[in-house]
Each structure stands twice: as C-alpha cells, then as structure tokens.
Amino acid sequence: MKALTWQGKRDVRIETVPDPVIEQPTDAVIRITSSGLCGSDLHLYEVLTPFMTPGDILGHEPMGIVEETGSEVTNLKPGDRVVVPFQIACGHCWMCDSGLYTQCETTQVTGEGMGAPLFGYTRLYGAVPGAQAEYLRVPQAQFGPIKVPEGPADDRFVYLSDVLPTAYQAVMYADVPRGGSVAVLGLGPIGDMACRIAKEKGAGRVIGVDLVTERLRRARERGVETYDLRDFDSEKELVAAVQDVTDGRGPDAVIDAVGTEAHGSHAAKFVQNAAALLPRGIGSKLAEHFSVDRLAALYTAIDMVRRGGTISLSGVYGGQADPLPLLTMFDKQLQLRMGQANVRRWTDEILPLLTDEDRLGVDGFATHRIPLTDGPKAYEMFQQKRDGAVKVLMQP
Template sequence: MRALVWHGPKDIRCDSVPDPRIEAPRDAIIKVTSCAICGSDLHLYDGFMPGMKNGDVMGHETMGIVEEVGPECTNLRKGDRVVIPFTIICGDCDQCRRGNFSVCERSNRNKDLADKVFGHTTAGLFGYTHLTGGYPGGQAEYLRVPFADRTHIKVPESLTDEQLLFLSDIFPTGWQAAVQCDIEPTDTVAIWGCGPVGQMAIRSAILLGARQVIAIDRVPERLSMARAGGAITLNFEEESIVERLNELTHGKGPEKCIDCVGLEAHATATLDSMYDRAKQAVMLETDRPHVLREMMYVCRPAGTLSIPGVYGGLLDKIPFGMAMNKGLTFRMGQTHVNRWTDDLLRRIEQGQIDPSFVITHRIGLEQGPDMYKTFRDKQDSCIKVVIRP
C-alpha cells in the first residue's frame, strides 16, 4: 500500500509499505477513506518530538470502512463505517473505566520505555513516536487498529467524511480544552492559537456559554476564521496581548486561558522567545513555552489554564512562583477522545456545528509530502488539510 512515511526531520515521503494484517484477536483492518494532517504532526516533521524512527508511518486522524476483523472483535463487521480515535484504548483497565482514555494502561506496547521516560505509561497513539507505542499511522491506504472493539466510533451514512473525520482528534481536543475550563456565563475565555484545534476550542467555548471568547494569532486567514466563529481577535504582531486582554476584561484578566499552540510558539519580538529559540538551536531546551508564560502572567487570579497544545520535553524559565501565588489551576493532557464523541456526534447530527468548516485543502497521498511544508509554513492560506487515499 501507499503511505506517508517519516525518514527524518522535514523528510516525509509517499512510499510503498507492507499492507497491515491482523496481529491480535481484537484487531481490525480499516480501508482509509479520509485522513488529515494535524498540527501535532508538524512537531514530528520539525524533529522536536523524541522517539521517531526512519520508516514510521505518519498520521492519527483517520476514518474509513472495516475490511477485516479479528475473532474477538465481535462488535465490528466488514463494511462498518468508523472514525478511529488517535488514542488506542483497551476499555478494561482502571484508567479506561474512569474515562481517562489517553492514559490507558495497556495499549502502549512500549510500556517499559514510557515508564522510564514519563514515570508511568500513557496510552498508545497512532503514528506518534515509539514512546507511545510506535504504531503505524493512518496517512495510508489501510490501517491496523489494535483493540478495535473499543478503539472506534461507528458513524452514520447520512453524514459526510468531512463532517465526521475530526471526531478522531481536533474536535474532541478543542471540546475537552473548553470543558476543562468549567466555563461559567460570566467568563472571558482567551485562546492562544487559531489553528484547527484553536478553531474548535473557540466554537466549543461559545457552545458552552462563555460571555466572550478572545482568540490570539498572527495569520490573517486564521483570525478571519476565528471571527466568523464568534471570537474577538487579537494579532500578537500588531498589539500588546497583555494590554489588550486587560482592556477587554476591565483590568482583571481572563478567567480562563487555553493554550492551543504547544511547543512551537512563534512569538518573534519578545526577549523570552528569542531566548527559547537560541537554547533550542543548541539543544539545551526542547520546547518554546512563550504562550505558557504569557498565560500565567495575564490570567486572572484563581483562574484556569487549559493546555491541549502538545509539549515534548523540558521547559525553561517557567514562572511557577507566579502561578502558585495567583492560585492558578492547570488542566492538561492528550484528549480522552471516546469520553466526548457520543455528545459531539449528536451535536453534528443536530446541526449545532459542522467541523468541516476548518478544511482549506483536499489532496491525495502523493501530494502529502509537499503539503506538509505548505501547512507548516502557512502558505496558500492553508489551515487544515484532508487527504483522500
């Protein structure tokens, strides 16, 4: 089959690789009908996430049709239409029973490695480093799904792939980011980053009843999309974010702050961002946490910081004393996808939201390597890429 394959930083190729096969009784094989390039994939493309190996298949936003099932996968059959969450879940461990699916205790086949690096293992993830299992991803013609009897979302024929695909990651990720804020009707929610997850977080915060949502970015197309979703927008290259947030909250700061940027913050004119880039260049720091620092500073005392943005390693110069003395609450983590998908599928069916609004580019697998660069460099007004294998 054809697949997008990682050969090193900034080196993604469309290669021929072996077709997947059933390896365990709870497996299924999916014929991929749609997949996507995610902002998290760019951390792999740029070489900032440890644990990638030459030949790894990329991708973790996938849906398709069931082709084959293992003997213990009794709730799926050939022809079923499914979205595949990026988190691989067993459904039986203590964490899964609690709904903490992104920290499933059994699905990471490299558990010993994850135990050493993280202290305790997290879930296996598709197409996302050997620290999370080294599972081949879904930017391919076919995908093997471990624990497929639980790692799937059955979806109706009445909705299109483009309406449903983002149940795999960015829609529940934006939703969880907003839910973690415990939004009240009087709240101002500030969201850093208007990429795909930020766009979903904006609309989720509005659906959950925030008084005002403020979105921060510098890319005109992203800011325009955020305004269309109901947000007040700020361009960090043209105005002081701290000053404007204080102005919009009468000097008190937003109650809730969401980091949809993660480890590759692109602030350019601040001393801390220049410091981060210099340390990262000589491998003395893995991540660029400008957004985290800014959120800690501007958030209202006793407020909440929600962090769906991905971080990969060690952060420097984090003002933790500031956060402690202000009594800030941090809520973060990979998304517990299956905790939210029944509700979100209902909202799509009822017309409350159509996640396909975020799509700007549609391509085949062969165009994938070039589109990684286009997406990373925000060229051609690119916000979200869908691939049809």
C-alpha cells in the same frame, strides 16, 4: 500499499509499504477514506525528530471502512464506517473506567514511561504505524473505533478522531463559567474549534489570539473577538489589551492551543534545532533529559488569566527542563489542567452537535482536501502556514 513516511527532519515521502494484517484477535484493518494533517504532526516534522525512525508511517486522524476484524471484535463488521481515535485504549481497565483513556493500563508504553500509544507518533508512544496511508491496523478495535452513519461526507465525522475531542476537552478543562470569558491562544485547528465549542457551551466572551491573517478571519466570522499578535510590540501590551476588555482582571480561563513551537522563543528554538541535528542516539538522550520548550504562549497564558483562573493546555509540550514562574502561578492561585485528549470520554457528548444543523461548522472546516500522494507538499505548506492552510484532509 502507499503510505506517508518520515525520513528525516522536514523530509516526508510517499513509499510503498506492506499492507497491514490482523495480528491480534482484538485488531481490525480499516481502509482509509480520509486522514487529517494535525499540528502535532508538525512536531514530528521539526522538533521531535530525535524520537523518530526513518520509515515511520505518520498520521493519527483516520476515518474509513472496516475491511477485516479479529475474532474478539464483535462490535464491528466489514463495511462499517468508522472514525478511529488517535490513542489506543482497551476500554475496560481502571484508567479507562475512570475516563482516562490516554492512561490506559492495558496499552501503556511502559518501556518509555509513557501513557497509551498513539498512531503514527514516535517510539515514545509505541511507534505504531500511522493513518496517512491506504490502510490501517487498529489495535483494541473492540473499543476504539466509533461507528458513524452512512451518507454525510467524511468532513462531518472525521474530526472525532482528534480535533473535536481535543478542543472539547480543552474547553471542559478550562471550566469557563456560563457567561464568562475565555482567551484562546493559537487559532489553528484546535484553537479554532475550541472557540466554536466555548461559544456553544455558553461562554459570554471568546477571545482569539494569532498572527496568521486567515486564521484570524475564520475566527472572526464565527463571532470570536480576535487579536493579531503582530499589532503589539510586546507580550505585555497584548496582555494589557485583553485585561482591559475583561474588567481589568483578565479572562476567567486561557486555553493554550499553541504548544512547544510558539513564536518568540528564540533560545529554546535554537536548543530544539540543535538536538534535531545531532545523531539520533545522542539527540534523543538530550531531548529526554534536558529538552526545553518554546514557552512564549504558556508564559502569556500565565500573565493573561485572571487571579484564581484556569489555564488549559491542549498544545503539545515535550520539554523535561522547562523553567516556569511558579511564584507567579502560586501567587495568582492558578489552576493548570493538561493532557492528551481522552477521545472516547467526550465523543458521545459531541455526536449530537454533528447533526444536520452542523452547529460547529465542521462541513466547511477543512481548508484543503488533497490526495495522499501530495502529502509531502501538504506538510511543507502547513508548516509554513501558506495558502491559507488551517486544516488539511488527505484522501488515498
């Protein structure tokens, strides 16, 4: 089959690789019909390269048709249309019973000290072959895949794999009071969708911050009050502007949908780039023990949120030696919630929003739909924020 593979920093290529097969009785094999390109994939393209191996198949936002199932997969049959969550969980361990599917005790990557494995996402998360391919082997298929109706285009449901539950968890973790205020830092796919969900859940004021014209425009069209980072000389000016429109206190919650590749963190960017250029064995050791994140977005969230407010992190961070202003966080009595989305925890709540009314605007959410063979160009375009790229779907 054809698959999009990682070959080095900013180097992804279409390769011919072996077709996946059933390896365990809880496996299924899916023929991919759509697969998203995620902001988290860009971390592999640039920052997390020390944890990658040439030939790794990328991608973790798949939708497709069941081709084959293992003997213990009784809930699916060939021909079923499914969306596959980005993490792999059993659905029956203590963690799964608690709704913490990213911490699944059956599938945890214990050798790396990490939680549940993710499709197409580094050796830290199991080095499981990803979904930017023609076919995908799905472990724990007795629980993970979500059956969806025939008929509507893939765009209606494909975001259940990652974008929708990640944004939904970000809003739920933000704990915005009904009629309250929330600021969303970063209006990429997750931030954009988080704004939509916050409004759907009853937030009175939704503020979005970015520095990409197309992303700001999309958010404004959905009724979000937007702030262009380029209009401010400093982070302090932005914080003051947002506080001015939230009773001088700051918003009740701030969602950081940016993560480790925030603009304005030049020293951390230098360290990340240096680690990525070292031989993989040395670079991975450096990243595991001494890595730092670009923390501009998180620092802004800490300064911006009101005292007693909540910061919800959905942007991915990977640093092990990040300096945080704990005095400020403690003094402001902040709550900080974070983590990979527990996809199946939220999908039953989200599905009713994906009705004929399309209340979240998923049908028009993708800015680009491209053949899988154009995947390398898509990574470059998305990483450079060219051509209005906000959300890219690949189709084999």
